[in-house]
Amino acid sequence: MGLSRRTMLKASAATIIQGGVGAPFVARAQKAEFSYKYANNLPESHPLNIRAKEMAAAIRTETDGRVDLQIFPSNQLGSDTDALSQIRSGGVEFFTLSGLILAALVPAASINGIGFAFPDYATVWKAMDGELGTYIRGEITKSNLVVMEKIWDNGFRQTTSSIRPINGPGDFKGFKIRVPVSPLWTSMFKAFDASPASINFNEVYSALQTKIVEGQENPLALIAAAKLYEVQKYCSLTNHMWDGFWFLANRRAWEALPVDIRAIVARNINAAAVKEREDIEKLNTTVRADLTAKGLIFNQPELGPFRDKLQSAGFYSEWKGKYGEQAWSLLEKSVGKLV
Secondary structure, three states: OHHHHHHHHHHHHHHHHHHHOOOOHHHHHHHEEEEEEEEEOOOOHHHHHHEEEEEEEEHHEEEEEEEOEEEEEOOOOOOHHHHHHHHHHOOEEEEEOOOHHOOOOHHHHHHHOOOOOOOOOHHHHHOOOOOHHHHHHHHHHHEEEEEEEEEEEEEEEEEEEOOOOOOOOHHHHOEEEEEEEOOHHHHHHHHHEEEEEEOOOHHHHHHHHHHOOOOEOOOHHHHHHHOOHHOOOOOOOOOOOOOEEEEEEEEEHHHOOOOOHHHHHHHHHHHHHHHHHHHHHHHHHHHHHHHHOOOOEOOOOOOOHHHHOOOOOOHHHHHHHHOOOOHHHHHHHHOOOOO
């Protein structure tokens, strides 16, 4: 009786260890037919990752646990350029990437980042949910990647500095500014006579802290989430670019999903993108006050002189030539004449 009781206790203990705390993870791992990695470069607290968690839970529920989407924020699986290589090879199955960086592979993908092109969100969504977005997705598809219909919002980009506010294009002269690894950014800031340095986002904080660069440019939500206010003093509301994230999938991994499962995954990803857009727009109304309270000093420059400087420097003409007539005409159809 004692032996059988001991045996029973051991069995109970094993059951608790295997089926207690670990049970949900074991069950999920056994049940998931498709366990896919989703990489992004944003902090966990950013609205994109908050909505992505909800999206992953909804996909798991609606597919009866067949699809398990594991989220890896903050460049955990490598820099943007690393992750772009991984999604092409199948090292990761999903990845959100700025079109301006994707342009290394798909040149047309950066057109939404043309300096001072978009005056407001209404114009952005008219273009990116309309003909311009359709054109860009077609170009991405040609590169053998799958792209979801709705682009996620990164926001209008603002300029921060540790040395001076940017009140006009002349304040950029000689300014050492971090830019993402993208020719369009480099080209624009060189047109302003700045000194742009291409640095991946996961290295931005330390580059500012160690004064490798004097400033950077990003949307307010990301400036807050990445705590860049700790290493910057001024924030100039330049609204110089609108930037978004295309939700990309490895083609082989995507086509491995049954058609009905693909429909569920795509629907939830696109729905999450729309919610994230709303989150960013709402956040922009409160984050400025939060950043001011943390010591960041704001100024609102007039934007006309910046656009005039780009035009006189030949920036718009140069990029019209690079994108070609079709893409440029679709951009101007939404935002008006630039050249």
